[in-house]
Amino acid sequence: MVMGATHAVSGAVAGLLAAQVLPPEWGGPTSTAEVFTFAGVCAGAALLPDLDTAQSTVARSFGPASWVLAKGVDEVSLWYYRLTRGRRDPKRRGGHRTLTHTALFAVAISTAVSALIVAFGQPAIIGTLFLTLGLALRGLAGGWAKRNGWIAVTVAAAVLSVLTWRWYPDEVGSRALGVAVGLGCAVHCLGDAITKEGVPFLAPFVPWRGRRWWEFQLPSMLSIRAGGTFERAILGPLLTLAAVGLALWAIEGVPAAVTDALGEWQALR
Ligand SMILES: [Zn+2]
Numbered sequence: 539m540v541m542g543a544t545h546a547v548s549g550a551v552a553g554l555l556a557a558q559v560l561p562p563e564w565g566g567p568t569s570t571a572e573v574f575t576f577a578g579v580c581a582g583a584a585l586l587p588d589l590d591t592a593q594s595t596v597a598r599s600f601g602p603a604s605w606v607l608a609k610g611v612d613e614v615s616l617w618y619y620r621l622t623r624g625r626r627d628p629k630r631r632g633g634h635r636t637l638t639h640t641a642l643f644a645v646a647i648s649t650a651v652s653a654l655i656v657a658f659g660q661p662a663i664i665g666t667l668f669l670t671l672g673l674a675l676r677g678l679a680g681g682w683a684k685r686n687g688w689i690a691v692t693v694a695a696a697v698l699s700v701l702t703w704r705w706y707p708d709e710v711g712s713r714a715l716g717v718a719v720g721l722g723c724a725v726h727c728l729g730d731a732i733t734k735e736g737v738p739f740l741a742p743f744v745p746w747r748g749r750r751w752w753e754f755q756l757p758s759m760l761s762i763r764a765g766g767t768f769e770r771a772i773l774g775p776l777l778t779l780a781a782v783g784l785a786l787w788a789i790e791g792v793p794a795a796v797t798d799a800l801g802e803w804q805a806l807r
Contacts, residue, residue: 541765542585542595545729546677547777549584549722553577554784556721565714571706573788575667576718578702582670583722584729585677587643590615591634599676600695601688611638619751622741626748636751639727639737648720652713660703663712667699670719732756733764 557573560566567573588594589604590611597608615633630636637643654662672695676683683691706712730737736755746752755761762768786792 541769541774542588542677543680544769544774544777545584545588545726546581546674547774547781548729549674549725550577550581550678550781551777551784552584552721552725553580553718554781554788556580556717557788558784560714560717565712565717567714570788570790574785575702575706576714577785577788578674579666579670579715579718580722580725581678582672582674583719584726585673585722586647586670586719587638587723587726587730588634590636590638591632593634595680596673596676598688599672599683600692604688622750624742624745624748624750627751635730635735635737636741638723639730639739640741641724641727641739642741642743644720644723644727647723648716650716651719652716655712655715659712663715664699664703666715666719667702668695670722671695671698671702727754732760732762734758734761735764 554573554577557567557576562568567576585596588596589608591597592605592608592612594608597605612633615637616630617633619627619630619633619636651662651666655666672691675691675694675698727737727739731739731754734755736753738751739754741752742750744750762773
């Protein structure tokens with residue numbers, strides 16, 4: 539799998555892009571605050587699928603609570619893998635990179651989050667923000683999170699989620715947070731699929747040669763090494779630049795100001 543920071547930044551880029559195209563009737567963001575919230579949730583959700591092994595860095599995000607959760611998700615994933623395994627799928631001892639790395643999971647969690655927000659409103663919104671923004675902190679400020687430990691991450695996530703909720707109280711737009719979570723999970727899978735390991739994105743619905751858990755993967759010539767030079771020197775910086783550019787563009791008034799400035803510059807020539 540690629541590094542946590544790469545997952546989180548690609549989630550932010552996808553969130554910022556989606557925020558531009560998602561229609562307001564579907565809960566698409568209509569203000570700068572909503573765009574940033576949508577992107578932040580998407581960035582954190584892009585780490586969510588790795589909460590399926592207690593060995594991942596994300597599993598340590600919220601201390602013992604997330605560790606136990608990751609253990610549980612690992613068990614459930616393994617159980618589901620065994621239940622749906624095709625006759626040629628290999629035997630597995632752990633559930634990492636199975637259930638949470640599928641389109642099924644992305645759609646299911648997206649639907650579940652939206653349903654919870656519609657049913658419970660405020661507590662569900664704050665809960666979603668808390669979990670995803672905490673993960674986003676872990677991914678985007680990994681050095682800080684490591685130095686200060688999980689209690690600091692948890693406190694920061696709690697403060698951030700309440701502040702964001704107060705800053706962003708639109709109930710209609712909040713339903714789109716489910717979409718942001720699902721999108722983040724899908725982007726995570728895309729990230730894992732470009733490394734040598736691959737992901738069983740369509741499992742268990744599309745059997746192929748006796749396997750239901752076959753993995754999407756780039757040809758080995760094109761696939762990248764997780765944490766390798768390409769990721770650190772090219773992919774990471776490019777994604778970061780894209781995220782910063784899109785974030786600036788999302789600020790109310792900036793696109794108009796840029797268009798004006800370009801017009802003036804044209805007139806001067
Ligand atoms: Zn993964």
